[in-house]
Amino acid sequence: MYAPGMDSTRETGGMPSAVLIPVQFVWSHGGKSVFLTGSFSRWYELVPMSQLEGCPNVFQVVWRLPPGYHQYKFLVDGELRHDERQPFTTSDYGIVNTLLLATEMPCTSSSNMEVDNNAFRNMVRITDVPLIQSMTSISEEDIKASLHRISLFLSTHTAYELLPESGKVVALGVDLPVKQAFHILYEQGIPMAPLWDFCKGQFVGVLSALDFILILRELGNHGSNLTEEELETHTISAWKEGKAYLNRQIDGNGRPIPRHLIHAGPYDNLKDVALKILQNGVATVPVIHSSSEDGSFPQLLHLASLSGVLKCICRYFKHCSGSLPILQLPICAIPVGTWVPKIGEPNNHRPVVMLRHSATLSSALNLLVEAQVSSIPIVDDNDSLLDVYCRSDITALAKDKAYTHINLNQMTIQEALQLGQDSYSSYEMRSQRCQMCLRSDSLHQVIGRLANPGVRRLVIVEAGSKRVEGIISLSDIFRFLLG
Numbered sequence: 001m002y003a004p005g006m007d008s009t010r011e012t013g014g015m016p017s018a019v020l021i022p023v024q025f026v027w028s029h030g031g032k033s034v035f036l037t038g039s040f041s042r043w044y045e046l047v048p049m050s051q052l053e054g055c056p057n058v059f060q061v062v063w064r065l066p067p068g069y070h071q072y073k074f075l076v077d078g079e080l081r082h083d084e085r086q087p088f089t090t091s092d093y094g095i096v097n098t099l100l101l102a103t104e105m106p107c108t109s110s111s112n113m114e115v116d117n118n119a120f121r122n123m124v125r126i127t128d129v130p131l132i133q134s135m136t137s138i139s140e141e142d143i144k145a146s147l148h149r150i151s152l153f154l155s156t157h158t159a160y161e162l163l164p165e166s167g168k169v170v171a172l173g174v175d176l177p178v179k180q181a182f183h184i185l186y187e188q189g190i191p192m193a194p195l196w197d198f199c200k201g202q203f204v205g206v207l208s209a210l211d212f213i214l215i216l217r218e219l220g221n222h223g224s225n226l227t228e229e230e231l232e233t234h235t236i237s238a239w240k241e242g243k244a245y246l247n248r249q250i251d252g253n254g255r256p257i258p259r260h261l262i263h264a265g266p267y268d269n270l271k272d273v274a275l276k277i278l279q280n281g282v283a284t285v286p287v288i289h290s291s292s293e294d295g296s297f298p299q300l301l302h303l304a305s306l307s308g309v310l311k312c313i314c315r316y317f318k319h320c321s322g323s324l325p326i327l328q329l330p331i332c333a334i335p336v337g338t339w340v341p342k343i344g345e346p347n348n349h350r351p352v353v354m355l356r357h358s359a360t361l362s363s364a365l366n367l368l369v370e371a372q373v374s375s376i377p378i379v380d381d382n383d384s385l386l387d388v389y390c391r392s393d394i395t396a397l398a399k400d401k402a403y404t405h406i407n408l409n410q411m412t413i414q415e416a417l418q419l420g421q422d423s424y425s426s427y428e429m430r431s432q433r434c435q436m437c438l439r440s441d442s443l444h445q446v447i448g449r450l451a452n453p454g455v456r457r458l459v460i461v462e463a464g465s466k467r468v469e470g471i472i473s474l475s476d477i478f479r480f481l482l483g
Contacts, residue, residue: 020064020065020066021064021065021066021067022062022063022064023062023063023064023065023099024060024061024062025049025060025061025062025063025072026058026059026060027049027058027059027060027074027076027083028055028057028058028059028083029057029076029081029083029438029463030056030057030076030438030461030462030463030464030465030466031059031076031077031464031466032077032466033048033076033077034048034049034059034074034075034076034077035047035048035049035074035075036049036061036063036072036073036074036075037072037073037074037075037080038070038071038072038073038096039070039071039072040063040065040070040072043093046075047061047063048061049061049074056464057463057464065099068100069098069099069100070098070099070100071089071091071093071096071097071098071099072096072097072099073093073094073096073097077466079434079435079436080094082094082095082096082097083097084441084442084444084445084448087099138325138326138328138329142325142326143325143326143329145325146323146324146325146326146327147326147481147483149323149324150313150317150324150481151271151481151482153270153313153316153317154269154270154271154274154309154313154482155269155270155271156269157269157270157312157316158266158267158268158269158270159264159265159266159267159268159269159270159273159287159302159304160266160267161270161312162270162273162287162302162304162308162309162312163266163287163301163302164302167302169194169286169300169301169302169303170184170188170190170193171193171194171195171196171203171300172184172193172194172195172196172207172236173195173196173197173198173236174195174196174197174198174204174205174235174236174237174240175198175235175236175237176235176236177233177234177235177236178215178234178235178236178239181193181207181236182212182395182398182403183398185207185209185212185395185398186395186396186398186399187398191208191209191283191391191392191395192206192207192208192209192283192284192303193206193207194206194261194286194300194303195207195236195240197237201296201297202261202295202296202298203261203263203286203288203298203300204261205240205259205261206261206282206284206286207236208283208391209391209392209393209394209395210368210369210391211239211243212394212395212397213365213368213369213391213394214243214369215239216365216394216397216403216408217362217365217366217369217408261286262276262280262282262285263285263286263287263288264276264285264286264287264288264304265287265288265289266287266289266301270309270312271482273285273304273309274306274309274478274482275482277304277305277306277475277478278306278475278478278479278482281372283305283374283456284303284304284305285303285304285305286300286302286303286304287300287301287302287303287304288300288301289301305474306474306475306477306478307450307451307452307453307455307456307474309478310447310450310451310474310477310478311451313447313451314447314448314451321444326443327442327443327444327447328442328443328444329442329443330439330440330441330442330443331437331439331441331442331443331446331460331472332439332440334443334480335480336443336472336476336477336479336480337460337470337471337472337473337476338351338352338470338471338472338476339352339460339469339470340352340468340469340470352377352468352470352471353367353371353373353376354376354377354378354379354383354468355367355376355377355378355379355389355413356378356379356380356381356413357378357380357386357387357412357413357414358412358413358414359412359413360408360409360410360411360412360413361406361408361411361412361413361415361416362408362409364376364389364413364416365394365408368389368391374390374391374456374457374473375388375389375390375391375456375457375471376388376389376390377459377468377471378413378414378417379468382465382467383467383468384461384465384466384467384468385434385436385459385461385466385467385468387417387434388434388459389413389416389417390456393416393417393420396416396419396420397416397419399419399420402419434459435449435455435457435458435459436458436459436460436461436466437449437458437459437460437461437472438460438461438462438463439460439469439470446458446472446477447477450472450474450477456473456474457471457472457473457474458471458472458473459471460472
């Protein structure tokens with residue numbers, strides 16, 4: 001996979017040269033195994049980085065490069081990442097760090113290329129200084145001004161800006177059998193879909209992964225596995241009606257109380273879209289447009305999400321982030337996210353729910369519903385992060401009709417996650433599952449990661465050990481930004 005003596009002049013942005021400059025690369029954000037890759041290694045060869053003695057969160061390597069322009073990233077525990085404290089840009093390989101070598105650079109290492117540990121320790125300490133200073137230099141007025149600018153942007157821009165240039169939105173008919181709907185969500189790789197009622201000629205609701213969790217739990221509570229016949233004969237509309245009875249959403253005559261679809265129009269402002277998502281506890285809001293006054297012949301344009309709104313914020317303030325001093329604050333210094341309380345600290349908020357790999361799928365589904373969370377960190381005996389189980393993972397049970405022969409009280413989370421691994425065929429999709437950050441990361445860094453497609457939350461971990469310290473979600477960010 002890597003070659004210690006490889007010719008580092010290949011595929012670089014610099015000119016061919018006999019001069020090779022020793023360059024120190026440092027990763028100071030923890031991990032168990034860290035590799036360096038970049039344009040100088042054709043992006044497929046990996047250079048192993050060694051842990052710095054006395055600094056378990058710091059990895060380093062010295063590599064000889066020719067003068068010129070280079071791009072690079074770090075492979076940290078199987079996840080490609082860039083260091084946001086170093087210069088970076090966007091390329092065909094996503095966000096990459098950049099390096100320009102104009103002349104020979106001095107190297108503090110000895111002839112055998114071993115790096116001076118004290119120099120690296122000082123480097124790490126120095127990079128931490130701006131973070132600490134930012135906590136004290138940003139005034140309450142700066143924070144209020146930042147939040148006002150973001151709120152003003154959201155109030156003056158519309159959902160129309162969320163619409164992609166091209167794409168598709170999957171909708172399901174309410175008369176569709178639950179079985180078929182289950183398989184469609186799995187095959188399309190989507191966690192939810194709007195529902196269309198042909199009789200009423202309008203969109204009437206949404207079918208999500210949570211619906212399938214509730215179906216499996218209900219059948220499990222009655223001691224039965226889900227059969228082909230039950231899924232084949234029960235339509236989506238029948239399930240929605242049954243769900244209303246389960247939730248006791250019925251009127252005085254014992255009939256289900258009709259629920260109106262939560263949706264937005266293309267000219268609704270982004271602040272209203274975000275508030276609709278937050279106040280109703282949903283992941284997405286259909287953007288629907290009708291040219292007629294009575295709302296007939298509606299067109300489904302898009303599924304608006306907090307991720308899309310956050311991406312608009314990032315795009316708008318990309319070149320003027322200095323006007324938002326609040327972005328410099330580390331997340332540990334602001335009231336955002338759900339945190340594991342420290343020993344001796346009072347826990348006045350809902351706890352971070354975690355499970356072991358050996359826990360049953362039934363316990364995971366119960367937690368998702370009862371704790372009203374969308375994901376659960378899966379940890380080892382030291383509470384170090386191994387994986388994340390999300391609501392949408394339930395659709396993996398459609399693979400090979402696994403739902404017909406499993407027992408929720410016997411299948412472990414590890415087995416359930418293994419079942420769904422093939423659903424994430426590309427490396428990029430798999431890496432989106434278990435996104436992490438550190439408590440020292442700035443709000444700017446966290447927002448940048450959450451704006452990436454498919455990322456809905458970051459697990460806050462301790463550098464090095466990956467011990468879970470909390471979770472920060474898209475909803476947490478917007479509750480903070482919108483007050």
